[in-house]
Amino acid sequence: MENKTKYALVTGGSRGIGRAICVQLAKDFDYKILINYNKNIEAAEQSLKQVEEAGGSGELLQFNVTDADAVKKGLDQWQDNHKEAVIEVIINNAGITKDGLFMWMSREDWSDVIDTSLNGFFNVTNHLIQKLLVNRYGRIVNLVSVSGLKGTPGQTNYSAAKGAIIAATKALAQEVAKRNVTVNAVAPGFIKTDMTSELNEKELKKMIPSNRFGKPEEVAHLVSFLVSKNASYITGEVVNINGGIYS
Template sequence: MKCALVTGASRGIGRAIAQQLSQDLNLHILINYASNKAAAEETLSLIQQAGGTGELMHFDVKDGAAVKAAVENWYTNNPEGIIHVLVNNAGITKDNLFPWVTEEDWDAVLNTSLKGMYNCTQAIIQRMLRQRSGRIINIASLSGLKGVPGQTNYSAAKGGMIAATKALSQEIAKRNITVNAIAPGFIESDMTSELDMNELKRMVPANRFGKVEEVAYLASFLASDKAAYITGEVININGGIYA
């Protein structure tokens, strides 16, 4: 059973990626969620309605022990299972100008995106190395490349994720494992629902926000055999706002 583990898959970009990987690559989807079980169940229902398969995997990416325990438990119960694709998507924002960013908000944002990527990748990397195949896709952000005022913590987290992508890709490429990052700009999702879309889209050459499905199409390509020679890349998907 070939599987994809998608963190933060209960909604938004994570949900769209989970659905697309199921549809395009016929992967069994491990739908990670931290707290919103109902939304995760909705993701699973959408996958099943489209003829795919999946299951919920509950853990908080910030908690390394919980991640390891959940993954090890899954492998114990699925000895023939292979996690071929890992999508490190889980992330949060706690926006504020730097002088007012609390240590708690700094840690929460970095521990979710950056430490979460470490925890989840560590949990599956040894088996990927042994099976000599795999795809790791890190969902970064425009913020990690350009830097966005009011998002110093988020920019730091996503910038670290991008640098780690480039380094790790070189370590494990010989085992046929690719590591790439996707850097979305303004995407219509829960995370951007409070932004002034009409005002911000004027900054975007494409004159619109992107759709979660458009990010999912790219993730699906990177997870496929068609992208086997692409690794260490950071691919922008931002309507031309930054290149």
């Protein structure tokens, strides 16, 4: 395995927490960063630029995580073009919100959120996991949310999706631990990103003991630790990073 080029794949790596993770992994490891994005190529290129500015290198990989065929085709094509490469780290970060009260929620708003977070996790991880097991080493980190732990009103769909990934993280961790593959989840609270830009930060921070929103870089440092060799004995865990809002 030593002569193979090693990659870390970050889904939804074009913005926010995903971008911060790409940059942090580039700083902390020798991994080449595989930046997955869905539509926004300009944002993805910006992530790649920041990875390179941090002294790392990477590539863009376009597919929609909800489309199983596109995921398979994208990853297989990439592997064909990189015969000597191996994806050793999978960061399942892609996710969307479509908030609204459950009684008014459309089937589409339910399905889209479940599809992106939960089925996206399946499509990407299921396709790659065999190689991690054969290579007897791997790191899987799933980005979940405080919503998946305590439930958030107006986010029944998002809470359901993230809660399901938390359960999947715990089950999968037990299946693959013997092969030195760890599976953990990171559960952010309120983090300053595009996704939270509509929220009333001034009001909301009153309920956060730390009295502020978190930074994407703070989440990225935690993910980076879980990817490191120092975290080899941590698996099946959900690590909260939320300023004390919920534990």
